[in-house]
Amino acid sequence: LLTAGGEYDERLFASARQIRNLQVGAKIDLRAVIDLSNKCRVNCGFCPMRRDNSDAFLVAKANATKIFVASEEAYAKGFRQLFLQSGEDITIIRPVVEALQLIRRHRKDWHVILNLGSHRFDIYEKLRAAGADGYLIKHETANPDLHFKLREEPLAKRVSHMLLARKAGMYIGSGNILGLPGQTIEDVARDLIFLGRIGSWKMASCAPFTPSHDLPLELQISEPGIFEKSLRFLALLRHCFPSARIPATSN
Numbered sequence: 001l002l003t004a005g006g007e008y009d010e011r012l013f014a015s016a017r018q019i020r021n022l023q024v025g026a027k028i029d030l031r032a033v034i035d036l037s038n039k040c041r042v043n044c045g046f047c048p049m050r051r052d053n054s055d056a057f058l059v060a061k062a063n064a065t066k067i068f069v070a071s072e073e074a075y076a077k078g079f080r081q082l083f084l085q086s087g088e089d090i091t092i093i094r095p096v097v098e099a100l101q102l103i104r105r106h107r108k109d110w111h112v113i114l115n116l117g118s119h120r121f122d123i124y125e126k127l128r129a130a131g132a133d134g135y136l137i138k139h140e141t142a143n144p145d146l147h148f149k150l151r152e153e154p155l156a157k158r159v160s161h162m163l164l165a166r167k168a169g170m171y172i173g174s175g176n177i178l179g180l181p182g183q184t185i186e187d188v189a190r191d192l193i194f195l196g197r198i199g200s201w202k203m204a205s206c207a208p209f210t211p212s213h214d215l216p217l218e219l220q221i222s223e224p225g226i227f228e229k230s231l232r233f234l235a236l237l238r239h240c241f242p243s244a245r246i247p248a249t250s251n
């Protein structure tokens with residue numbers, strides 16, 4: 001199905017739409033996204049915000065007041081889903097906790113999802129206690145060798161943090177990048193199986209790989225991920241996780 005195309009695409013997409021319409025409705029949920037920090041301790045080869053690029057841009061970091069004010073502006077515009085994301089920066093945790101406490105004091109009906117990277121269990125507990133509902137940690141690829149090559153960290157470590165975030169009381173979400181250099185179609189199929197095994201039932205995603213001049217040379221000159229395959233993967237996500245939040249990615 002990931003490689004079929006043609007009439008199979010039409011049947012796959014029609015079936016996915018039918019499931020979506022029955023489970024969540026033919027609607028688009030809008031999410032207010034606040035970017036918190038452009039510093040990251042990890043050196044993922046596919047990410048322009050990688051550690052090796054840290055000297056290439058001015059540091060931008062939000063404080064608790066700025067986060068709260070931005071959330072109030074979004075609330076006034078009708079948003080009720082709040083997504084706070086950051087590079088993996090330990091110094092952003094305290095402002096996020098303080099901001100969440102402010103937000104929950106004023107607004108009880110926000111649904112808050114965090115994407116702040118890998119941290120200690122006690123930090124996940126603090127974030128949950130402050131008001132976070134869900135936590136996104138994308139696995140990027142479930143091929144352990146490719147994962148280590150591109151992220152310079154073991155896949156098992158990434159998985160352990162997903163489980164810690166869930167243990168702290170948040171539901172977890174994950175997702176892959178389709179079209180990474182060295183990735184096979186079997187790897188992509190295993191990504192789908194991985195999302196089921198890890199229990200990413202409420203939130204799952206797929207983004208096509210996007211080369212840029214900010215990446216290591218090998219990835220700069222690599223072909224981008226095929227958009228049509230990403231669409232097929234999204235349709236398969238809908239079949240496997242009928243009521244999940246499946247975002248349209250920023251790519």
